[in-house]
Amino acid sequence: MDFGAGGDDFSGGDHRDDSDRRKKRYHRHTAYQIQRLEGTFKECPHPDEKTRTQLSRELGLAPSQIKFWFQNRRTQMKAQYERSDNCVLRSENDKIRCVNVTIREALKNVICPSCGGPPVSEDPYLDEQKLRMENIQLKDELDRVSTVAAKYIGRPISQLPPVQPFHVSSLDLSMSSYGGPGMAGPSLDLDLLPGSSTGSLQKLLFPKMSISDMDKSLMADVAGNAMDELIRLLQTNEPLWMKSADGREVLNLESYERIFPRPNTHLKNPNIRIEASRDSGVVIMNGLALVDMLMDTSKWMELFPTIVSRAITIDVISPGMLGSQIGTLQLMYEELQVLSPLVPTRQIYFLRFCQQIEQGAWVIVDVSYDLPHQEKQFASSSKAHRLPSGCLIQDMPNGYSKVTWVENWEIEDRAPIHRLYRDLIHSGLAFGAERWLSTLQRICERFACLMVTGNSTRDIGGVIPSPEGKRSMMKLAQRMVNNFCASINPSNGEQWTTVSGSNEFEVRAALHKSTDPGQPNAVVLSAATTIWLPISAQHIFNFFRDERTRPQWDVLSNQNPVQEIAHIANGAHPGNCISVLRALHNNQNMLILQECCIDSSGSLVVYGPVDFQSINIVMSGADPSCIELLPSGFAISPDGRPNDQLQARGSDHGASTSLNTNIGDGSSGSLITIVFQILVSSLTSAKMSQESVTTVTNLISSTVHQIKAAMNYITS
Known part of the structure; x- marks a missing residue:
């Protein structure tokens, strides 16, 4: 036997x-x-x-x-x-x-060279x-x-040749990451998240888990099966994938369930639905560098600051082979967000597995992995399960990569979705492949712009920023954008409280203590609201980023004109830029740092006050991590209606539209999340006072009314 x-x-x-x-x-x-x-x-x-x-x-x-x-x-x-x-x-x-x-x-035997003693x-x-x-x-x-x-x-450290001391940055990309073989250049040392407390946060919220060999073997099997399924999803077209009415690639559920049979939970439970989409495009980064970034938790968050609000590697189940990421299997946790306090985050534990399928081609798969305690931890209005999802990365001869992205979700809605975001989420656009890929393309363009040695188109006081100054300014602006996104769905457990509401909009607020470097060491009150306008997202973005129209909505400028005195492009789209603005007839020592970014999934306009001396220091190339910023701004996205691209309102088509149109009347438009942050107190025990709530509520209310007034004027 x-x-x-x-x-x-x-x-x-x-x-x-x-x-x-x-x-x-x-x-x-x-x-x-x-x-x-x-x-x-x-x-x-x-x-x-x-x-x-x-x-x-x-x-x-x-x-x-x-x-x-x-x-x-x-x-x-x-x-x-x-x-x-x-x-x-x-x-x-x-x-x-x-x-x-x-x-x-x-x-003990040293002698002073001056006195001999x-x-x-x-x-x-x-x-x-x-x-x-x-x-x-x-x-x-x-x-x-x-x-x-x-x-x-x-290899162990003892086998390495002696080298000079070096600094390992959170984004240590060389020139060869963007060009072909043999290219060399300065390192893109973009440390965009200084002072990250991910390690301590992981120990606090995710204590060390004891994973047995049997569990690891099971995880390896789950990841291997998910990899096989994802490769077929990536490489198969019809009938597995079909075109939607708006031209997107969506999954044919009948074909999918026939090829990959599993329990049809969405048929038994009417609250369960499937969100599945695929998209492909070219990214300005070579494949190997992109694989390394996607497999690193910190870089993963830096690539997708508008989507990933928190990501932690719980354990490395299997390390990569021969110093690469090939064969790496990780157990991870992440929270995914839509930039609005009205939409709860999606929280999942999942396995991430990397495999090279041929020379110059890699596949990274994510698949949910249930842990015993996650049901108690995820007290959310929806339960998200990530079916095999991920991307295929293929090297191109010019140092770029072709990326094909698949998102496949099974969602159980445990509570009604807010009416403003119902269409955007049900259409699959909120967490779909198009949003992931367009964000990746935009961020990689931003990294590539650091390779351009040209100066900004405008200077400050006759001081033309050097390449180092441009680099420092981009790091400062990126930190501002990251802080803005983090304030909408904070990762330290603060809850939004509705402080005022009406038929038009409701204001939600949250207190949090700033501890990250580069933020004021004080208690900060964040307040936000989301409104809907029957105008195209592109038109609204152009309105906010134009310094000539800023007095129409910026209540803090006291309706004074604003002048752009520095401009740095950070992408191919003219709307992707960093600006330094000065409000005329106001305090001349206070400037406004602003970053605007846009892609097919939406746009951001984020700004914060910075004094003149600090801007000059950054423009000289100094480290910007010590400069405090408290950003506010706007997150803009289409509302997800099928005719959104066809029925853009406003001056785009010369139509006359009342902004009091109800979102339920069938017209398409855009969603705008407005966020303000104000300092409350330097005391950690400070509470949300009625005075602070009144101040920030009036600030948001005045801004909303001025925006609607300006848009009514434009579209009438």
Whole structure:
């Protein structure tokens, strides 16, 4: 008989005694079997069921033996890496200890070059404490560099050639990331999220989970099956995909369920619906750099600040092969948002798996993975389950990439969706593939603009910004946009409270304590509202970004004219730009930093007050992380109605439309979320006072009425 993974066999009758029963002849694999298994393991340490079945037939082993062999081999490799790393770390620790001893001995015999005598020594206790602190810092640096080396280079730190100290940035992209082979240039050290507390946040909200080998094996199987399904979704056209009325690619559910049968929960539960879409386009970044960014949690958030409000890697189930992301499997958590307090975030635990399917082509798949405690944690108005989704990244000869994106969601609505966003969400546009891809294209264009050495079209006080100044200004503006998006759906648990409401709009407010560098160290009151206008999103965006029309809606400018005194383009679309504005006849020392960005899914106009001296410091190329910003602004999107692109209102078609039109009358338009932030107090115990609520409510109310008045004037 043949038993289990080890292939143990024994024979004999019942007359054998107990000692004979304990004697087993273990089956050992032949040299050919081991060689064949090792060869497959080097190519793919997590073979799918098809590969295991093929090996079983070739080698004459049971499928369970193949499965257990690979599990044991992965465990063995992990143990070897850990032993090697421990040896290296102990060796480096001994070296550091010897260096510290040598330094202390040298300090005893040092001679002052001025007087020839011993130097004036500090307190010995302080000297020892300083050495201890330096020793701790060196150990931390060693641990960090060793981890980077083991994960991305595939060798211990001791095997690397000596190099000069370097700084690992959150977005460390070289010139070759955008060009072809052989190109070199300065690093795009875009540290767009300084002072991120992701590590401490993960420990607080997501304590270390104990994931068994059996769980990891199950996760690998789930990810492998999801990868197979996604590849078919990416590479198959009709009848799996069909064109919607507005020209988008949407999933044919009948064909999908026939090819990938699963429980038809959306047929049994009328509150469950499917959102599935596909889109493709060209991205200004090479494939390998894009894969690395998508597999890194911090860079993932920086690529999609308007969609991803929080993302954390819970655990790395399987590291990549040979210093790359190929074969990497991660358990992650994220919250996805629409930029409005009226729409709750989508919260999911999911597996992310990367695989190279051919030379210059990679597939990254995301699939929901249920954890025992998530039902209690996700007290939301909707339950989101991500079916196999992700992207295919294909290198192009010019250093660009072709990206095909698939989003496939199963949503259970546990509460009614707000009437303003019902069409946008039900149409699949709110979290669809088009929004992900257009955002990715715009952000990658922004990164590429840093490669352009041209100066801004306008200067400040005769000071033309250098390339370093342009770079610093873009970093400051990006931090402002990220803070603006984070204020709409804060990741630290604050809840919105409705502070005023009417038939036209309702104002919601939330208090939060600013702790991130570059934000005022105080309690901040954020207030927001969303309104609907029967005007095209493009027209509204043009209205807000034009400095000539700013006095018509900016109540803080006191209707004074505004002049643009600096301009930096950060994308191919003329609306993607960073501006420095000055309100005439007002405080000349206070300027306005503004970033405008637009893509096919929507647009942003974000601004914040900055003093003249700070802008000059940034324009000189200095680090902008110390400059405090408190951004406000607008998030604009189509309302999701099918005729939105055909029935744009306003001067686009010269139509006359009343802005009091009800959203239920069948006309299309745009959704505008208005956000203001004001300082409340420097005391952490400050509460939401009636005075602060009244101030911010009046501010939003006046802004809404001025916008509607200006739009009525334009469209009449």
